[in-house]
Amino acid sequence: MAHPVASTSTPALERTHPGLALGRLARRPESGSFLGMVAVLLFFGVFGGSSFMSAAGAASWLNIASEIGIIALPIGLLMIAGELDISVGAVIPAASLTAAIVSGHYGLPDWLGITAALGLGLAVGFINGLFVTKTTIPSLIITIGTMFGTMGLTLGLTVKIAGSTGVSLVPDPLTKEILGDYLDGMFQVTILWWVVLIAGLFWLLHVSPIGNWIYALGGDKESARNVGIPTKRLTIGLFMLSGFSAAFVGVSEVMVYQSAQVLAGQSFIFNSIMCVVIGGVLLTGGFGSIVGIVFGTLTFSIVNQGIYFTSLDPNVGSIIIGALLLIAVLTNDTFRQLALSYSSKRGGQS
């Protein structure tokens, strides 16, 4: 059978046209968040003075960014897949307290407390995933439910076991070094763990074939299932990843501060979602990138900490973050339109 297209007429897929390359760059999901990050960096670079630009200044927002970032990355994957996870806000203190009670209150080895805490995160994630895949209830509602459940259990059991709402833990030197130390006296070791997670999830989403499944899941769950993607296993896996990451942050917090409080971690719920949205992930799912989420996290943390380096009222920081979020949602929409209208030269005529 004669095919109408000869191989010579197939245009080269890899183009080197500079204008097009720039145009293509502008349509990537992380472009908007990159511009936002540069803007806030310049703003606080000018108004924050030299101390903001110093190593100590950088450490203050990088430390914050690493903790939020470790949670924002899996939350971002969930949002690309069309789901939300609110329960991280309760998993963080629950994991902190589990580690503190097992290793601090009962004096068992640190690794046992850490394993128990991480296992708890995985379990909450598994329950979330199971409910989301077995029912038609939106994940927002389900994870609010599991958040309150986890919170109540944490509070109740902590008071019952330890007799107070705070438990202290003095970690072994090795544990402290791996999870709770400061490099150069000011950079939390969590930053390195964040980098590891960035690399791992970049590989998962953009390099491995599973990334394609995540995008497809967020694009259209029904069609994704029809083409044979194991949508249920994938969803449960993503929820377990976010539960695990939240528990990891909880564990590293207890190693850094050497005590665990029942009411820590609530701020992470909205902060992580904001980082993801500022990072260019669409609320409707199906679009976003790891690099974008990292930019979004950095942007958020720079504003969050940078405000203390200026002479401005710290409350202005919240206003800036709120404005950034709205701008991000608007530009995300614009960038998506750009991405959709993108076509090579001949297609542009239609």
Place this chain on the structure above:
Amino acid sequence: MNDKPAILELKNVNKSFGPIDVLHDISLRVRAGEVLCLLGDNGAGKSTLIKTLAGVHKPTSGQILMDGQPVAFTGPSDAQGRGIATVHQFGGTFPLMSIGRSFFVGVEPTKGWGPFKIYDRKRANEIAVKAVRDFGITRIDDGDRLVGGLSGGERQSLAIARAVHFGARVLILDEPTAALGVKQASHVLRIVNEAKKRGLAVVFITHQVMHGMAVGDHFAVLIRGAIAADFRKGEKSREEITDLMAGGETMADLEAQVEGYMETHEGHPPSPKVLEAPAAH
């Protein structure tokens, strides 16, 4: 005429959901290199029929045969595995994915080994673009373009090319031209002809008689879940087919039903639900 054995055949298929009969005694056959055009108005049972062919629904009674052998699909993926591909009205359903990625979704080409297999973007894009261009859609030349940026006709073409690439023998096209303009629709019709030339059996579902007549070899008109007419190309005129589809008979039935209802309900006309119920699916 065409005396090749049918690839897909329905024999006296009935389908009911609880007390509601949706399909009555449907017998159809479609051969390789032939387009079976299924015409029917909204609510005639077309989508139930498609879902039965695609393995979503099991017939309540009757047989489905492939290559003369009775088969029972366990689900849509079973039907797909046997070479039955369904393309829906809006074609590609992942508007924010690139052409290459959506073409290979679920069966991504990889390179590397073991757990370090990576998605081979370049190869995916090349194969996807070539498959679509082989169907005559030469405007698609970049596999990184997002599916949502394509025209409706191009999306349909992409979906059909995808089905053919993955070895479909029977192509079920659900209203492929319904949402398209005149020019785009003619694109899709050309592609249906190309699929037919390649020896696929095509089931083309539409309510647009002109589109059906442009590609169909064999026609079946579906009215309220039953085949009201079954004829070959050239046996009926466009007007005759349109009349059949609109069904003078159905209109008369409806009027009788409304009158009957009003007599027993103190002159109140029935709610639309009551009238639609028998045809619901």
